[in-house]
Amino acid sequence: MSKYRIGLFGFGCVGQGLYETLEKNIQLPADIVKICVKDPDKERPLAADAFVYDPKEILNDDTINLVVELIDDADKAFDIVQEALKRGKPVVSANKKMVAENLDRLIELQQIHRTPVLYEGAVCGSIPVIKTLEDYYSLEQIREIKGIFNGSTNYILTKVIEENKSYDEALEAAQANGFAETDPTLDVEGYDPKYKLSIVLQHAFGIHVHPDQIFNQGIQNITRADIAFARERGLKIKLLAKATRYEDRISAFVAPHFVSRESPLYHVENEYNAVLVNGDFANEQLLVGKGAGKLPTGLAVLSDVASITQDYQYILNREASDLSHSSTTEEVYVSFKSDETLDFSMFHVISEKYVGQQSGYVIGEIDIPALKTLLKDSSANVIFTSGARAETEIHKLTYSYEIG
């Protein structure tokens, strides 16, 4: 008998990925003994007797000593996780929304019940972001962490920008390939990468910022004109999550960015994710890997299961009493329909303005709360320029990229 008996909640894409990776892994002392799913009538790749339908069948089972939570519903997931911890069962979760929204409480519960929760699979699929931040970068001061945190939108942007597909075609292809979540709005409107960024803030800077406090703009309003603008200037558009330290302040947001060929992120396409860490000692480090898909995310969850069997827990040792989250002034490009009236007085500086027959744009510097007001109830789109403020002061790239 294996030492670890797993009760699994959810048997979607990632749950099946875990099942497959765990079956192929004979060295790990862990077995899935019960799988709890919602719908008894749904067809599944395993026989019906593998499944239970009442969470209590796992939570009340004293022989189960590890809970893996992989369901969609964040609130139900949090209930399950709380119950499991109360009963001293360690938890592995890949639910980014649940973790991001409840991180303070999860940290507290782990301390009270001396039972760990791990959630590598919640952030950037197969890339070991949390583990690397915890075990390696915890020793140094991080200046900036940014990247492509959502595989689905990166896939869509690649198809739309590089292959001239329509947005709808691209979204359908992403869903057909299993890269898009059940509800695509979480991806395309930038919520999914925001949850991940909120989790990363805890492990990179030691502060918990609730996702509601983080600005997010997705890719849903990007127009053909925006893409043409990027192409003319030799840029790509990438949906980036970004957190930058300015002395005692952390600025964090999710938004489409113009990215030039000199950035390593320019070259990361399709469902790949990338995390670029800039620290005092290591300088710049890049991690690239599949951010979505059954087996890549399955591996991340499997690695957490293995870590639990080795009594691993997050140390969460950043001391951040002096840090606060605050919004910054950023250089942005805002595009709009020519007949729409926007209050440009909210910009500190406008460096370019163009109005054509159908659409126009401005480029200028604006505070993020003002930007939020500007975009509210508008079909206007914003793309951050990755301009002077962020790129030259904080994040001077030392890779040499050939301009082809």
Place this chain on the structure above:
Amino acid sequence: MSKYRIGLFGFGCVGQGLYETLEKNIQLPADIVKICVKDPDKERPLAADAFVYDPKEILNDDTINLVVELIDDADKAFDIVQEALKRGKPVVSANKKMVAENLDRLIELQQIHRTPVLYEGAVCGSIPVIKTLEDYYSLEQIREIKGIFNGSTNYILTKVIEENKSYDEALEAAQANGFAETDPTLDVEGYDPKYKLSIVLQHAFGIHVHPDQIFNQGIQNITRADIAFARERGLKIKLLAKATRYEDRISAFVAPHFVSRESPLYHVENEYNAVLVNGDFANEQLLVGKGAGKLPTGLAVLSDVASITQDYQYILNREASDLSHSSTTEEVYVSFKSDETLDFSMFHVISEKYVGQQSGYVIGEIDIPALKTLLKDSSANVIFTSGARAETEIHKLTYSYEIG
């Protein structure tokens, strides 16, 4: 008083980097209490009373409970490490030659004395290669691991190929910037990346291959004609270390490779290192970071010190009884002076041959032992083509790269 009292051997570039990173890190329960150096008369950035000159002063000091070994001499380093382990003192080393040549014995000694040795700093500077292989990829079957394992030669190649510098100018610049080791031949002839590859083989595939058994060709024979050839075909030349699994065999070597724009390694320049891992679950993952320099390597050593304070040790859990190292047939480009006679009958296939007034080249398939014979006592140069064999079967890249 700190829990861990460190005895440090060597106070060169990395030793000073460790000292600096450790001083800035107040959370780590570890202090350097003695530094053993060779030459009492050398000027150093610390006062003379910080140093001792006899290894016994550290090894026989029962209050010292962690030895960090950062000296150049691999044999002396191994003596120190053996003595330390015998006395139950955990060891952190960044000596790639010492580790690679003695890995079997180091694993044995750790088991006998139940005392760990960690050596993250020995492989690719700031990139946490060993840790990631141990803690994350240990759960999956790795198909291939390859990359730019030497910052010094990558810096030289960048200057020579991209900036048209002479080889000597580029080497001098690398040394002036602290990217080249005390003896540059270890770097430029491909020994340094070979030591690293030997260590990686243990952690990625579970087999120890002594560096003497691994083919290495450096960059010292690359000619202007080779560079012109690469440019004409839109390729770069990169010194790659590469290990590929073919069923029950592992092929491993270090050699210059032609690399096309589609490869993520094409974009990694200057002193940066890169490691590209291809596994069954995660598919392709890329890690990029500074492979040389005081603080980046200092951070890797610091992270090992932190791991020791957390009772971490390498699990080394790959079962590889069925794997053996054997050489393969590879497609290579061999360039030579026109007046030199080479025995081309050793090629299985020759697909291109050119002979000009001064120099010529052939492209063809050859077994690695035959290639070694061909190159012996010759000024001929070889560049692996990264051709069909390796790239299309094993390692089909799924990144999309724009051809500029």
